[in-house]
Amino acid sequence: MPGSTRRVFLSGALALSIGPARAATAPLRVVASSIPHAEILDFVAATLAPELPLKNIEISGDLRPNALLRDGDADANFFQHVPFLRSEEASMGMHFAVVAAVHVEPLGLYSRRAKSLADVPAGGTVSLSNSVSNTSRGLSLLQANGLIRLRAKEPGVNATLDDIVENPKNFRFVEIAPPQLPRSLDDVALAVINGNYALEGGLEPARDALALERAEGNPYANVLVTTEGLAKDPRVLRLASLLTSAEVAAFIRNRYRGSVLPVRPS
Secondary structure, three states: OOOOOOOOOEOOOOOOOOOOOOOOOOOEEEEEEHHHHHHHHHHHHHHHOOOOOEEEEEEOOOOOHHHHHHOOOOOEEEEEEHHHHHHHHHHHOOOOEEEEEEEEOOOEEEOOOOOOHHHOOOOOEEEEEOOHHHHHHHHHHHHHOOOOEEOOOOOOOOOOHHHEEEOOOOOEEEEEOHHHOHHHHHHOOEEEEOHHHHHHOOOOHHHHOOEEOOOOOOOOOEEEEEOHHHOOOHHHHHHHHHHOOHHHHHHHHHHHOOOOEEOOOO
């Protein structure tokens, strides 16, 4: 574990007792999911900026990183895409600052029972995320691959299961928590899994997915988020610059081999 990065593993309802936001010379407390976000932060701290005061708080369980940011228990987080953030802001009644767009984790279609989408059995169960934005994202991927057809929606409006107007294979749908999606593979015909949870579940999206989202024009880039009050903090700006650097893009390409895609072009 890099000397300049300290990971704190949390689970369940365990509270962070780290205190309020502190001076710019104090460690920048960044809440990150383990793969690939915490690994990318480790690379930054160990290789690009060992002088940067960074405390990487790696989360697991049901903690809500945006609530930790709101409550002053963290200074930034790195785990989400903008559509998810906007839904969180609406439910929390506040606005956060997006300071860097770093990478895309392509949503994928996976199956243990079929080797191609054509082989997915009719009447099978499809599992997908129970978060509003990722449900919509998963339905869009199913539609893009000809498995369902959705009712036309205004741009920016999330699709729901009620918007399915054609379901030629008579799929049944079940919405579950995103971290549980890889575990659902033994029980469903097809699972729509977020890239980071696929990696955490031992899958290699570029190899194992029957279909993946395209990177071009993808609105689901994972972003570094902070409060409006810290958006111009020198530590935040430095980290944002590093996360969008050519060095981090190369690290992402080399480590994840197409399973995670940097926003920065080659």
